[in-house]
Structure formats: C-alpha cells, structure tokens
Amino acid sequence: MSSTAPPAMVADDGTSAGPVVRRIAAIAVPLLLVVVGTVVSWLRLPPAARSTLWAEDGRNFIGDRIADGPIAGLLTVYEGYFHVVPRIIADLVVSLLPVDRYAVAMSAASCVVVGLVTALVYVTSRSVVPGVVARVVVASITFLVPSASIEVLGNTANLHWYFIWAAPWMLLSQPRTRRSGVLLGVVMLAAGLTEIQLILFVPLVLLAWRRPFARPMCVALVLSVGAQVAATLLSPRTENTNAISGLDSIAIGYLLNAVGGTIAATTDGVKNLVADAGLLPFVLTLLVAVAAAVYLVVRGDLRERVFAVTAAAASAGIWVAAVTLNPQEQFEYAQTIDEGLPTFVLLRYAVVPSMFLLAVTVVAASRLWRERGPVRLIAPLLAVLVVAVQLSGVVTTENRRHKGPIWSVQVDQAETACLSIDPSAVETIRTAPERRSPPSPWNVMIECDDLLGGRVE
Incomplete structure (x- = not known):
C-alpha cells in the first residue's frame, strides 16, 4: 500500500541523521553560516567601498568617539534615537586600531555582524521553519538579499535594518534553557537600543511571554524601545x-x-x-x-x-x-x-x-x-525560486561608496600636511557620500597630534 506522506526518516527538525550528528550540526551549521555570511557580505562590496567610511559611520560614530573618548558616548542620541551597536563598534575600532585602518575595520565589523545575524536567524527560526534546509535558505536572505549591497551592506549606520529582520524570528523562537534565553535577551537589548522601529514587534511579546525562557527577551525589548521613545521625546529628530x-x-x-x-x-x-x-x-x-x-x-x-x-x-x-x-x-x-x-x-x-x-x-x-499529496512538490520550486532570485542579484556594480573617498589615502595626505603645521591643528577627512555644493557635512575632524601618532588616545 503506497503512501503520499512525507518520508518517515525525516525528523521533526528536518534532518535524517541520528542524535549525535544532529548535535554536531546544531553547532557546525550556525558557525559555518557566520563565516559564509561574513565572507559573502565582504565580497559583495567593491574594494573602494570597503575602504570608504559612510556618512554617520564617520562623522557621528568615529567622530563622536574621537571627541568624547571611550565609552562616554555610547548612549549619545542622534536624530531622535540611540545607536548603541554602531557606537560600540566605533569605540573598539578607534581604541584598538591605527587611524588609517578605520574604514576597512568598520566595513569588516559590519560584515561580521551580518554573519552573526545570519546564524541567529538560522537558530531562532526553528520554531517557525523546522527543516534544516529551509532554515538555511531563510538565513541566507540575511546576506543575499539583492539590493543590500547598494547602501546597506558594510557600514554600521545601516546595521539597524538587520536587527529589524532578526527581531520577529527571536520573539517567535522557543529558547530551551535559561542561558539561551538570557543570551537572546542581551541581543534583543542591544538591537532595541540601536533601532527604535523594533517597537513594531512589541505585540509579539504577548505570545513570547508564555514561554518562561523567552521572558528576558520580552523585558529587553520593552525596556529598550521604551528608552528609545523617551530619547525621541527628549531629543526629537530633525523636522x-x-x-x-x-x-x-x-x-x-x-x-x-x-x-x-x-x-x-x-x-x-x-x-x-x-x-x-x-x-x-x-x-x-x-x-x-x-x-x-x-x-x-x-x-x-x-x-x-x-x-x-x-x-x-x-x-x-x-x-x-x-x-x-x-x-x-x-x-x-x-x-x-x-x-x-x-x-x-x-x-x-x-x-x-x-x-x-x-x-x-x-x-x-x-x-x-x-503537506500530503502532490501539492508538496510546489515546495522545492518555491525554495529554488527564492535562491535563484537572490543569486541573480548577488553581484552588482551599484554601490554608494564605490567612488570613495578612500579613507587611508586621505589619512596619508593629512599626515603629510600635518608635518608642516601646528600639531594642535585639525585636519578634515571626508566620507561618502560626497558633494560639492552645498559642501558635504559628512566629515571627520582629527587633530594632527593623533594623525602623526597613528592612534587616537
């Protein structure tokens, strides 16, 4: 007697392997996705874009860190809300690296965050998408979505979009241990203190609260978006x-x-x-x-x-x-x-x-x-369609930073200029997007002392 049901050997999590292999895969697949997501994101950027700072990355995040010193500016409000994750990255970059490496480091760190979000989506989407292959396809959207390489990829100013993408997967997940619940809570807190639009997903707290280990996430979301709303009311964005x-x-x-x-x-x-x-x-x-x-x-x-x-x-x-x-x-x-x-x-x-x-x-x-019956054959067609659409747009030449200005070249020029002027003088390093009229506001001001010393103290 024939059956049209899905093959019995496929487990609830979409795999056909035994418990040991599944446990190994539970660790190996997310780690692999971090690497793949990071590398593909990096490769999607033109070389010039990797070496060019974008707008807020330069003037606000790097610039504020130089002006305010370490840690002090992490909760600085810009345009009505907090940007904690970009400011943490900028703080680390300025604290640890030479001035001429800032642009490449900010681009690389942004790609690493995309890789981490890729793995996060893979892990947390299990409650909605039990099959491993389908979850990999869902997670791949994080770094393959076609239009991201134009402006969003490779800069911290646009990392907030990835937190919007990850938030519903997190809130619909079912953490199995207190540790995983707390970890997701920390991630949600960082995400909420970076993107005010996570307020859109607060209704999902009503579902998530029923799961005890998910409650740290719920608390983190409510507290962080509450802080964002307060920041907006106290320091409104430009009208x-x-x-x-x-x-x-x-x-x-x-x-x-x-x-x-x-x-x-x-x-x-x-x-x-x-x-x-x-x-x-x-x-x-x-x-x-x-x-x-x-x-x-x-x-x-x-x-x-x-x-x-x-x-x-x-x-x-x-x-x-x-x-x-x-x-x-x-x-x-x-x-x-x-x-x-x-x-x-x-x-x-x-x-x-x-x-x-x-x-x-x-x-x-x-x-x-x-499903049962021939209708299930539509599934692989849809999955292939999604993958094909993404791959068709993974390589493009359109990028808002592909014409520079290259950060390291400007730093070299500024260092040369500093040799013949007062060490307390300030040099202007430009970032993308550039414009001639009116003059671009997207610049970073660095003292000659710091440029000649190679690092900002």
Missing part, C-alpha cells in the same frame, strides 16, 4: 518639512523598491524592467508573496500564521513609515513613472521589506513540504 507623497506614489514606490529590488537588484534593472513590461512583473511577484502569506494563515500552525501576518505588516509598514517620516520629492513615483523614472534610485528602505517578502515565501514552502 522634515517636505510634503508626504500620495498613497499612489507610496504604493508604486513599494512595488519598485521592495519588489523591484528583489527581482531586478539594481536601479537600472528596475528602470529597464518598467520600460519593457510596466508594473506587471512587480505585481505578479508581489502576488506570489501574498498567496504564500494567505496560505500560511489558512493552513499554518500558530507560529506560521503569526509570522505570515508579522512579515506582511512589517514589509508594508516599514516602507510606509520610511517614506512618510522622510519625505522627498524623488518619492513622487506616480508622477515620474510615465517619464521613465528619471530620479529613481533603489532605496535602503526597501531592503527589509524585500527580506520579509522572500521569507514568507520560504516559510510557505516549508509548510507545503509537510
């Missing part, structure tokens, strides 16, 4: 007086950025696809993710349903929040789409929305694989 785009532009912008960044990977790729086929490819791609989310709500277990709703809300909500809180004229997509999108560029705001679209598709594939 943006630009007009907010209409709903049509916000919706079209989501299709072009969140969906387009997934399937076309680059600014030119999106513009060319629109020119060739209009918005149809973007709508059809979005419908796949929507169908996956609906399927999970109808057929999934509790955590799959919660994740589907969370992913959909986060994907749309983060985009809407970004373009309404930071309105710009270039966001008027409804007015420019018929003109060939002359001012369009893929935005960093689209990276996390793209990640959740990809993730909900993989989670649906995981659920389909556990």
Whole structure:
C-alpha cells in the first residue's frame, strides 16, 4: 500500500541523521553560516567601498568617539534615537586600531555582524521553519538579499535594518534553557537600543511571554524601545518639512523598491524592467508573496500564521513609515513613472521589506513540504525560486561608496600636511557620500597630534 506522506526518516527538525550528528550540526551549521555570511557580505562590496567610511559611520560614530573618548558616548542620541551597536563598534575600532585602518575595520565589523545575524536567524527560526534546509535558505536572505549591497551592506549606520529582520524570528523562537534565553535577551537589548522601529514587534511579546525562557527577551525589548521613545521625546529628530507623497506614489514606490529590488537588484534593472513590461512583473511577484502569506494563515500552525501576518505588516509598514517620516520629492513615483523614472534610485528602505517578502515565501514552502499529496512538490520550486532570485542579484556594480573617498589615502595626505603645521591643528577627512555644493557635512575632524601618532588616545 503506497503512501503520499512525507518520508518517515525525516525528523521533526528536518534532518535524517541520528542524535549525535544532529548535535554536531546544531553547532557546525550556525558557525559555518557566520563565516559564509561574513565572507559573502565582504565580497559583495567593491574594494573602494570597503575602504570608504559612510556618512554617520564617520562623522557621528568615529567622530563622536574621537571627541568624547571611550565609552562616554555610547548612549549619545542622534536624530531622535540611540545607536548603541554602531557606537560600540566605533569605540573598539578607534581604541584598538591605527587611524588609517578605520574604514576597512568598520566595513569588516559590519560584515561580521551580518554573519552573526545570519546564524541567529538560522537558530531562532526553528520554531517557525523546522527543516534544516529551509532554515538555511531563510538565513541566507540575511546576506543575499539583492539590493543590500547598494547602501546597506558594510557600514554600521545601516546595521539597524538587520536587527529589524532578526527581531520577529527571536520573539517567535522557543529558547530551551535559561542561558539561551538570557543570551537572546542581551541581543534583543542591544538591537532595541540601536533601532527604535523594533517597537513594531512589541505585540509579539504577548505570545513570547508564555514561554518562561523567552521572558528576558520580552523585558529587553520593552525596556529598550521604551528608552528609545523617551530619547525621541527628549531629543526629537530633525523636522522634515517636505510634503508626504500620495498613497499612489507610496504604493508604486513599494512595488519598485521592495519588489523591484528583489527581482531586478539594481536601479537600472528596475528602470529597464518598467520600460519593457510596466508594473506587471512587480505585481505578479508581489502576488506570489501574498498567496504564500494567505496560505500560511489558512493552513499554518500558530507560529506560521503569526509570522505570515508579522512579515506582511512589517514589509508594508516599514516602507510606509520610511517614506512618510522622510519625505522627498524623488518619492513622487506616480508622477515620474510615465517619464521613465528619471530620479529613481533603489532605496535602503526597501531592503527589509524585500527580506520579509522572500521569507514568507520560504516559510510557505516549508509548510507545503509537510503537506500530503502532490501539492508538496510546489515546495522545492518555491525554495529554488527564492535562491535563484537572490543569486541573480548577488553581484552588482551599484554601490554608494564605490567612488570613495578612500579613507587611508586621505589619512596619508593629512599626515603629510600635518608635518608642516601646528600639531594642535585639525585636519578634515571626508566620507561618502560626497558633494560639492552645498559642501558635504559628512566629515571627520582629527587633530594632527593623533594623525602623526597613528592612534587616537
């Protein structure tokens, strides 16, 4: 008598090996993902980008550390909220390394954090995605999401996006020991003190609190976002007086950025696809993710349903929040789409929305694989589709830092200039993005004493 059920040899965690092999894999796979996530993130950056400091990385994080000294500035508020993880990294870089290594070190440290988040997502997603292969695919989204290499990868100023991505996986996880629960609590505290938008996931505390070992995470999230809200109220972000785009532009912008960044990977790729086929490819791609989310709500277990709703809300909500809180004229997509999108560029705001679209598709594939009958054959097709989409955009030439200015070259020039002037004089080291008019505000001021000494004390 034949059966259409999934093979019995596949265990609940998606493996077919014995307990010893599973225990080894439980350690080896996350470690491997840390390495792969770090290395791939680094390789996705053009050489010049690795050696160039980005905006806040230079002026705010490195610059504040030089001005304030070690540790003192870790809780400095910038634009309405704390940035604890970038400031910790900058503190370590300035404390441990020569001045000319700052840019490479900040880029490398950012890639390491992406690798660590990759492993974190793999481990914590087990409650939603039991199969090992599916979890690896979910985790790979962290470092393979196509549009990340344009601006988000390789700088600490954009690490907060990865914490948004990791937060729901953490809150839906089921820590098995007090130690793992406390560790996740520490990670959540650091994430919450770096990204105020984690407030979006506070409702998940209602589910997570039922698990005793998850309570440190819940407390950490509430305390950290509470601190962020207080920081915003006491030190509000700079007011943006630009007009907010209409709903049509916000919706079209989501299709072009969140969906387009997934399937076309680059600014030119999106513009060319629109020119060739209009918005149809973007709508059809979005419908796949929507169908996956609906399927999970109808057929999934509790955590799959919660994740589907969370992913959909986060994907749309983060985009809407970004373009309404930071309105710009270039966001008027409804007015420019018929003109060939002359001012369009893929935005960093689209990276996390793209990640959740990809993730909900993989989670649906995981659920389909556990169904009975031929319908389960759709699962590998969806998984392959997600991997193929990511790999197609993993190598691009578009990057906001690919033209420099190279940090180490400027440091060498500044050191030469310092030889003939007062040691207390200050040299200006530029960071990306550069502009001539008006002059760029993204600079780092370093005294000649520190430049000639090679290190900042």
